[in-house]
Structures are given as C-alpha cells and as structure tokens.
Amino acid sequence: MAGMDVSLKEMMTIDGSIGAAIVDHGSGMALGALGGSKDLDLQIAAAGNTEVVKAKLRTMDSLGLKDAIEDILITLSGQYHIIRPITGRSGKGLFLYLALDRNRANLALARHQLRGIEEKLEV
Secondary structure, eight states: OBOHHHHHHHHHTSTTEEEEEEEETTTTEEEEEEEOBTTBOHHHHHHHHHHHHHHHHHHHHHHTOOOOOOOEEEEOSSEEEEEEEOOSGGGTTEEEEEEEETTTOOHHHHHHHHHHHHHHBOO
C-alpha cells in the first residue's frame, strides 16, 4: 500500500507527466498535487475536472447504467488528461488526475501505470 505522497511521485515518473493530483470530487479540491506549470494550474484543473466527473456520473445515472468509470480521457492537441476514480473503499469520492505531454507520453502505458498506482494507493 502506498500513501498519497508516494503515489503522486509515482504518477510524475510516468513518461510525459506534467502534473498530477489526487482530487476530492465532492469539494473539487486537490488533496495533493505535484508538477504543473504556469499553463497548468492544478488547483483549477482539479475543480474543473470535478465537474467532468460529476456530469458523467449524472449521465450514467440518467441512463440507468450500473457500471463504474474506469477512467476518463481528454485529448488536447498537445496534452492528454486522464481522470481515474479511486475504487478502493478508502478512496470513495476521490480521483487521480494526470496531465501528460502528448509528444512524450505513451497513452496505453500511462493508463496501465496509473491503474497500478490507483490499486496500491491507501488514502
């Protein structure tokens, strides 16, 4: 089991990582964050991506889908943004957020590594 700081550091070792956060989608606040830049404010990204998660959950509820979100991928011209809800009992209501430089990242590998980090995380 890994703590929040260890998990954030592991997220930042993924090729192409430019920012990582663990976010409470109830409040929209980042509980922890690493990286970012003048063009990527992780606090703003945390709040904005909370709305993405809430909208998807509402849509799934409206459709009567009894499934769980594995991850949400947002593809920009220069970046990938991955949102991965934490499925463990202690992480309910939280998600991992990872921003990647599209030119340096391997999306399939990043998703695989993020899944592994999520499975080990103990909040």
